[in-house]
Amino acid sequence: MAKKQRDSSARTKGRGRRKNKKWLPRISLSEGLRLLDNQLRHEVLSRHQDFLHQLSSLKASESSLSSLRSSLSSLQSSLRQARSELSDPHHVIAAQTLQLNNLHSTSLLLQSTLRTLRLVQKLQNLVNSQPDPEKWVLSKAAQLHFEILKS
Numbered sequence: 814m815a816k817k818q819r820d821s822s823a824r825t826k827g828r829g830r831r832k833n834k835k836w837l838p839r840i841s842l843s844e845g846l847r848l849l850d851n852q853l854r855h856e857v858l859s860r861h862q863d864f865l866h867q868l869s870s871l872k873a874s875e876s877s878l879s880s881l882r883s884s885l886s887s888l889q890s891s892l893r894q895a896r897s898e899l900s901d902p903h904h905v906i907a908a909q910t911l912q913l914n915n916l917h918s919t920s921l922l923l924q925s926t927l928r929t930l931r932l933v934q935k936l937q938n939l940v941n942s943q944p945d946p947e948k949w950v951l952s953k954a955a956q957l958h959f960e961i962l963k964s
Contacts, residue, residue, distance in 0.1 A: 929964045932957055 840848075857864070936957040943949050 925964055929961055932961045932964065936961065 936954060939954055939957065940949065
């Protein structure tokens with residue numbers, strides 16, 4: 814029964830549409846285009862001031878955008894120049910820092926070498942002070958030898 818109601822309501826709706834089409838006024842294509850043209854002309858004339866205002870705003874925006882592009886280009890140029898001016902000193906500082914590190918390492922190595930040479934000199938003096946090996950102070954000689962090996 815529900816199916817019969819749906820079918821009859823669909824038929825009724827279809828008939829209603831057909832009836833509405835009969836009531837629509839029939840106009841020719843050229844008449845429709847003329848009406849559309851008149852309506853469009855009326856809209857343009859009634860909104861003429863709005864269109865002019867939007868056009869002037871658009872021109873101002875384009876001018877601002879052009880100025881912004883010019884400023885951005887100038888800023889990028891300044892940035893490139895600053896980078897080049899900073900890169901040379903940076904490379905010099907990096908090279909001098911490496912040189913300073915090398916000098917520091919060399920000075921530490923020289924200090925260690927000097928200490929070792931002093932200890933060797935003390936051991937030689939200890940050995941040369943007593944030609945007889947039995948009279949050497951072995952604990953002192955062993956201590957000096959240990960210090961030499963440690964350095």
